[in-house]
Amino acid sequence: MRLKATLLASLAFIFSCTASHAQGTPTGQPITVSVDMTDAPRKLLHAHLTIPVQPGEVTLLYPKWIPGEHEPSGPIENLAGLVITANGQTLTWVRDSINMCAFHVQVPAGVTVLDVHDDFLATAAATGFSAGASTSDNLGMISWNEVMLYPQGKVAADIPVTASVTLPAGWQYGTALTPTSHTATTTNFATVSLEQLIDSPVLSGRYFKEIALAPEVTPKHYLDMAAAGPEDLELRPETVTAFNNLVREAGALYASRHYTSYHFLVTLSDQVAHFGLEHHQSSDDRVREKTFLQPDLLLLEGDLLPHEFTHSWNGKYRRPAGLLSPDYQTPMKDDLLWVYEGLTEYLGGVLATRSGIWTQEQYHEELADVAAMMDQRPGRTWRNLQDTATAAQTLYVSSNQWDNWRRSVDFYPEGELIWLDVDTTIRQLSQGKRSIDDFCARFHGLGGNTAPMVVPYTFDDVVSNLNAVQPYDWASFLHARLDDKLPNAPMGGIEHGGYKLIYLDRPNQMTQASESLNGANAWYSLGLLVDPKGKVRDVRVGSVADKAGFGPGMKIVAVNGRAYTADILHDAIRDTKSSTTPMQMIVENTGYFRVVNLNYQGGERYPALERVSSTPDLLDEILTPRTQPTK
Ligand SMILES: [Zn+2]
Numbered sequence: 001m002r003l004k005a006t007l008l009a010s011l012a013f014i015f016s017c018t019a020s021h022a023q024g025t026p027t028g029q030p031i032t033v034s035v036d037m038t039d040a041p042r043k044l045l046h047a048h049l050t051i052p053v054q055p056g057e058v059t060l061l062y063p064k065w066i067p068g069e070h071e072p073s074g075p076i077e078n079l080a081g082l083v084i085t086a087n088g089q090t091l092t093w094v095r096d097s098i099n100m101c102a103f104h105v106q107v108p109a110g111v112t113v114l115d116v117h118d119d120f121l122a123t124a125a126a127t128g129f130s131a132g133a134s135t136s137d138n139l140g141m142i143s144w145n146e147v148m149l150y151p152q153g154k155v156a157a158d159i160p161v162t163a164s165v166t167l168p169a170g171w172q173y174g175t176a177l178t179p180t181s182h183t184a185t186t187t188n189f190a191t192v193s194l195e196q197l198i199d200s201p202v203l204s205g206r207y208f209k210e211i212a213l214a215p216e217v218t219p220k221h222y223l224d225m226a227a228a229g230p231e232d233l234e235l236r237p238e239t240v241t242a243f244n245n246l247v248r249e250a251g252a253l254y255a256s257r258h259y260t261s262y263h264f265l266v267t268l269s270d271q272v273a274h275f276g277l278e279h280h281q282s283s284d285d286r287v288r289e290k291t292f293l294q295p296d297l298l299l300l301e302g303d304l305l306p307h308e309f310t311h312s313w314n315g316k317y318r319r320p321a322g323l324l325s326p327d328y329q330t331p332m333k334d335d336l337l338w339v340y341e342g343l344t345e346y347l348g349g350v351l352a353t354r355s356g357i358w359t360q361e362q363y364h365e366e367l368a369d370v371a372a373m374m375d376q377r378p379g380r381t382w383r384n385l386q387d388t389a390t391a392a393q394t395l396y397v398s399s400n401q402w403d404n405w406r407r408s409v410d411f412y413p414e415g416e417l418i419w420l421d422v423d424t425t426i427r428q429l430s431q432g433k434r435s436i437d438d439f440c441a442r443f444h445g446l447g448g449n450t451a452p453m454v455v456p457y458t459f460d461d462v463v464s465n466l467n468a469v470q471p472y473d474w475a476s477f478l479h480a481r482l483d484d485k486l487p488n489a490p491m492g493g494i495e496h497g498g499y500k501l502i503y504l505d506r507p508n509q510m511t512q513a514s515e516s517l518n519g520a521n522a523w524y525s526l527g528l529l530v531d532p533k534g535k536v537r538d539v540r541v542g543s544v545a546d547k548a549g550f551g552p553g554m555k556i557v558a559v560n561g562r563a564y565t566a567d568i569l570h571d572a573i574r575d576t577k578s579s580t581t582p583m584q585m586i587v588e589n590t591g592y593f594r595v596v597n598l599n600y601q602g603g604e605r606y607p608a609l610e611r612v613s614s615t616p617d618l619l620d621e622i623l624t625p626r627t628q629p630t631k
Pocket of ligand 1: 341
C-alpha cells in the first residue's frame with residue numbers, strides 16, 4: 001500500500017476534464033481541431049486548428065515521441081500545407097533548425113487566437129506503426145498526433161482540446177472520445193486534454209460494425225470494426241464468445257479497470273499497415289482483411305487483442321517512469337520495456353488462451369516457437385537482453401535481415417519466457433497458493449477501478465511488488481536474466497511448468513499457418529527462412545546455410561536440380577536423413593548464379609513442447625479460465 005499512498009498522491013498524471021486545465025492555454029480556452037476525412041480515400045487528411053495564444057514569440061510543437069511506439073516516430077515528413085493566420089493576416093513561421101517538430105511564430109499585438117491549417121499526407125507504405133498506411137477507399141484512421149500542433153511549454157495533460165471530425169457520407173466511426181453533437185457528416189466531441197486526445201484515435205469506414213462485448217460488465221466494452229468489405233464483418237459466434245470472455249478474464253486477472261469505456265478499434269484491410277497500438281481506453285488493431293473469418297489468420301493474430309487490451313493496465317495505467325514524455329518532445333527511456341512489453345506478451349498469450357481465442361495446445365505451440373527462437377539466437381553472445389530494451393528505439397526500425405545476430409526487440413519474446421519463469425517460481429515457492437495473478441491484482445489493480453490515469457514505476461517498484469506477493473531475491477533473479485549474456489534462452493518457466501522443448505520432424509499448426517503466408521521455415525534444420533518466391537528472408541548465424549555462404553536477399557532458384565518451391569525444399573530436407581549425397585542448390589545473388597552444397601543429414605526440425613510427467617502441469621493451471629464462459 002506504500003505505492004498507493006505515495007504514487008497516487010504525487011506522481012499520477014490524471015486525464016481530466018477542462019475545468020482543471022485553465023493554465024494550459026493563456027485564456028483557458030481549448031485548442032480546437034477539426035479534421036476533414038472526405039479526402040481520406042485519396043490519402044489526404046485536412047485539419048483546421050484554433051490555438052489560443054498571447055502576443056510575442058510562440059513556438060508550436062508537433063508530437064515527436066509517440067506513446068506506445070517508444071521512439072521518435074511522429075511523421076513530421078508528411079505534414080504539409082501548413083498556413084498560420086491571425087485576424088485574417090498570414091503569419092510567417094520558421095522551423096527550428098534543431099528540432100524538426102518545432103515552428104516559431106511571431107504573434108502580433110492584439111492577437112489571441114491563431115488559425116492553423118495543415119494537411120496530413122497519408123501516403124506511407126503499409127509498414128511500420130501508426131504513421132504507416134491508414135486509409136483506403138472505404139476506411140480511415142485518425143491518429144490525432146498526425147495533425148496536432150500545440151504551444152511549447154505546456155504539459156499535454158494540461159492543454160484542453162475540443163475536436164471534431166467530418167467523414168465521407170455513409171461512413172460510421174468508433175472511438176473512446178465522447179460525442180456531444182453531430183450533423184449528417186460531422187461529429188463534435190467533448191473537450192479532453194491533448195494527452196487524452198492523442199490517446200483516442202478515431203476509426204471510420206463505410207463497412208463498419210460495432211459489437212457490444214460482455215454486456216453484463218461495466219464499464220462497457222465495444223468491438224468496433226472497419227473492413228474492406230461488408231462480408232469481413234460477419235464474425236462466427238465462437239469468435240464473438242471468445243472476445244466476450246476476454247473482457248471477463250481481463251477483469252478477473254487485473255481486479256480493476258482504469259477506463260470509462262473500452263473500444264477495440266479493429267481495421268480489417270490488406271491496404272493498411274498491420275500492427276497493434278495500445279491506448280488507455282481503446283486499441284488500434286490493424287490486421288489482414290479476412291482475419292476474423294479464416295482460422296489460420298485468427299490463429300496467428302490470436303493474442304493481438306489480448307496484448308493491446310492488457311496494455312490498458314500494463315503500459316498505460318502502470319508505466320515505466322522513463323517512458324513519460326509529457327510534451328511528446330522529452331525523449332523516452334526504453335530500459336523497462338521488458339516489463340511494459342515482455343509482461344504484456346506473456347499475459348496476452350495467457351488471456352488469449354483463458355478466453356478461448358487459442359486452445360491450450362495452440363498456446364503450447366506459440367510458446368515452443370518463442371523458446372526455440374530465443375534459444376537459437378546467436379546475437380546472445382554479444383548482447384544481453386537488457387540492451388535490446390535500452391536500444392529499442394533503434395530496433396523497432398531495423399530490418400529483419402540478420403536479426404538473429406543483431407537481436408531485435410527480443411524483450412517481447414524473451415520477456416514472455418522470463419515472466420512465465422516468474423509466474424511458475426511464485427507458484428512453486430508458495431506451494432500453489434499464489435501466482436502472477438496476485439501480482440497483477442496488486443500492481444495493476446492499485447487503487448481499484450479508476451478513471452484513466454498514469455501511475456509510474458521503477459525497477460525497484462516491480463521488485464518490491466513481487467516481494468509482497470512472494471518473498472524472494474527477485475532483483476537477482478531478474479538481473480541474472482537481463483544483464484548476463486546467457487548462451488541459451490531462460491527455460492525455467494517451461495521446465496517448472498511441466499514441459500521441455502524438443503524438436504520434431506513435422507511443423508505444428510501455428511508454423512503451418514505462418515508458412516502458408518510467409519514461405520518455408522527451415523530455421524532449425526538448414527538455418528533458412530525463405531519467402532514464397534524462393535528469396536532468402538534470413539540466415540541463422542552458425543547454421544549449415546550460414547557455413548555454406550547463404551545471405552539474406554539471395555534467391556534459391558533450384559533445389560537438387562528442380563525449380564524452387566517450398567514443397568520441393570521441404571522434401572529435400574526430409575530426404576537428407578537417408579541420402580548419401582549433399583543437398584545442392586542453385587542460388588542467385590545480385591545477378592550472379594552459383595551452386596551451393598549443404599552438408600546436412602538432420603532432416604526436418606520444428607520446435608514443440610513435450611510433457612514431463614514427473615512434474616506437475618503448471619502450464620495447464622495457468623491457462624485454465626478464471627471465469628465461467630458464458631454464451
Ligand atoms: Zn505491446
